[in-house]
Amino acid sequence: MTITVRDLRPDAPADLEGFCRVRDAALPFLLFTPASVAHEITHTHPDARARKLVAEQDGVIVGTAQLGLAHDAPEPGKGFLNVYVDPAHEGKGAGTALRKAAEEYLTGLGATHLYAWTLDAPRNRAYAQRAGYRASRSAHFLRLDLTTASLAPLPERLPPGVELRTGADFAADPRPLFVLDTEVTADEPSDVGAEFTDYEAWVAENWRHPLLDLDLTVVAVVDGQPAAFSVAHTDGAGRYHTAMTGTARAHRGKGLAKLAKNASLHRARAAGCTVALTGNDTDNGPMLAINKWFGYEICATEVRYVRDVA
Structure with missing residues (x-):
């Protein structure tokens, strides 16, 4: 029952399917498809x-690590590792093998702080602490049943100067x-941060x-x-995920994000989506309030841990 750790092969369908199967089992609140996993491998910024x-x-994939x-954080030296194991194979060493391989690689690149998300469960938190990580911040996963949700009707008339367009x-x-x-x-809200400066990379x-x-x-x-947008991801199997909702600073407080998201949810239901998923940092009060207004319910919480490398 030896555990072997290796790189995922983006040109191997079995690898992509195995990665998605583990992630769906361990983290059913996000969307993964073989195409999206392959895309992330081949299109993430080289830096x-x-x-x-x-x-x-x-010979069976039982765990994954990303x-x-x-590279786009305001401060250098920050590395990330997110490890997930198929719940049916937990406690057999796969997670530890992946974590150690990831830590060795990142510290070899000069990372001075390692950030990792883990589900908020006593076993997971205890493991992170034993591995030398300290709790930093947390975030919620939220879910809305689009088959039963009472979405607010779309406004008959928009505010002056406002129009709704699609991506x-x-x-x-x-x-x-x-x-x-x-x-x-x-x-x-973030303890890592990101600054987009490369349009072509974006x-x-x-x-794409x-x-x-x-x-x-x-x-x-x-x-x-x-002025505001609600970015939609879908997996072709009825699941819709809000990848980002936000408003430009000059237009905040006018209800534009709620307006855009409401229109997006209506479009999602009309397109046959049955469940809407999203996630919010626990300090993101405005967005949590908007999602509560729509009827989203918290279905899980994750905690970000950080290890300072000596």
Whole structure:
């Protein structure tokens, strides 16, 4: 029952399917497809030095790890590793083997702080502490049943100067959405942070992401400029995930994010999506309030741990 750790092969369907199977079993609140996993391997910015590892037992993938450097963080030296094991194979050493391989790789790259998310469960938290990590911040996973949700009706008339467009309306030139995403992401609560400066990298990683659904992504435009948006990911199997909802600083407090998300949820239900998923940092009070208003319920919580490398 030897555990073997190796790199995931993006050109091997069995590897991609095994990675998704483990992630779906361990973390059913996010969307993974073979295409999205392969895309992330091949299109993540080179400066991230990113890798995806798998742990095999008797030829079966039982654990996964996603790791790299937070190259777009304001401060250098921050590495990330997120390890997940199939619940049916926990306690057999796969997680520890993946963690040690990830730590060795990241410290070899010069990372001075290692960040890892883990589900908020006593066993997981105790393991992280034994491994030398300290708790940092937390985030909630939220779920909304679109088959029964009482979505607010779409407004018959929009505020003066406001119009709703879809992501598809920006297909020819997504740069205005890059500008909005840069501002919104920079203001998100985080202990790592991100600053988007490379437009072409953003296009490759985000705009061309296989899960991005341009028809369900809704942008609130004010006087011709994107002011708020709700970015939709779908997996083709009825699941819809809000990848980002946010408002430009100059337009906050006007209800534009709620307006865009409501329109996106209506579009998702009309397109046949049955469940809506999202996640929010526990310090992101405004977004948590919006999601509560829609009827989302917290279905799990995760905690980010950090280890300071001597």
